[in-house]
Amino acid sequence: MTEDFIYLSLSELIDGFKTKQFSVSEVVKSLINRCEKFKPLNVYITECFENALKKAADSDQRYANGNNLPLDGAPLGIKDLFCTKDILTTSGSHILYNFVPPYESTVTSNLLNNGAIFVGKTNMDEFAMGSSNKTSYFGPVINPWKSKNSDKDLVPGGSSGGSASAVAAHLCYGALGSDTGGSVRQPASFCGIVGLKPTYGRCSRYGMIAFASSLDQAGTMTKTVEDSAILLKAIAGYDDRDATSSKEAVPDYASFIGKSLKGLRIGIPAEYKEKVASKDIEMLWERGINVLREAGCEIKEVSLPHTKYALPAYYIIAPAEASSNLARFDGIRFGYQGEGETLQEIYENSRDVFGKEVRRRIMIGTYVLSSGHFDDHYIKAKKIQRLILNDFLNAYNDVDAILTPTAPSGAFAIDEEITDPVQMYLNDVFTVTVNLAGIPAISVPFGYTNDGLPLGLQVISKHFREDLLFQIGAKLESDSGFKSWKE
């Protein structure tokens, strides 16, 4: 029976600490051994084992003294774009290969203040741009799941692929990701875990390396819906260092788990149906609808007519903001510095280390912001963004939440050559609308592809109604019949 704690959820683990079934040090030690064993998955860019052991001893002390904190001893993975004081933070990029932040991001600092322990900084697509985790300077991450009829390594999804794979393979008990267009929810779906993208402004972005500032939001990746509620409570809240963070009160999210769904109105967007191209996803969705109907929800068709413009608008707005945000990486003040005789040469040789996808976004972004094209592209995309938000607000006159698939497919093979970038962008077809509207959504593992790979369902709600996501998500979870990955 030893080490059975490996497969526990975060909330079960914390209960075990409280009831002294095992110590934090014992759990952290065994987790470190497990990380060594699963090293080929490449989930961590930086391992924080030494520090984790030290913190574990402190946590054990607090449990012994009875002054333990809400997340005391919780071993977590942190996506490598959250600045962590004195710990290397790369954003998956060569240009930050040596960047050690002198300060802590607000969300990670909230976790530390709650007693959490960082196992490591998780691998990710470079600057969070991607859907496969193949654009990381530190190499691809491998999904622990395998298809029934092939031994090929699969992608974990992206850009928070390291966090997703680490949680799925039980190499931490929860993780932080970031979601700009789907980067928490799509990898959660690919790896069979829960992924939450909170309302824009729910969590502070201070100390989070920016991709597209108006869309970026920290999110949680966990084994269960309850764990997601617990972690959100810890990281959410107002921060005077982020002008876009909200003063809206932070409820006790976990208290909504298990609450009856009777009378809730659930919307099924007609335009998303048109985008479902596979039988297994169609059936998954149908089954989810039935679970909610049987739980007493009223199911209604809704229309989100501007959905088809969401991806094109996203791929203008996100690169525009990225081109501006990434201008700060000049090789002068921090990060990689290229050689050169002149300042221009140093800039060029420093920025020369950006990967292909990052360059593509910088070029698109610079182009759409240039004076001749600004009105035609950027302004038009911002107008579409408003229409997409209006679509949701209209739908919410009739329904409380919306149910959709999370991603158009299950995980694909790492060696699958995707040469057309637009094909990769299509991974976010069901998720980007949510970022453009600034509303929250959760992906809950609900079933499998024909090949036995995980598939998630997405619940979307109104601004600051994460409580509904946990309430509905927990019901879907308990009726899913889904089994987490185990070796």
Ligand code: GLN
């Ligand atoms: N896959 C999307 C992109 O490449 C979303 C990324 C994200 O959410 N960080 O931009």
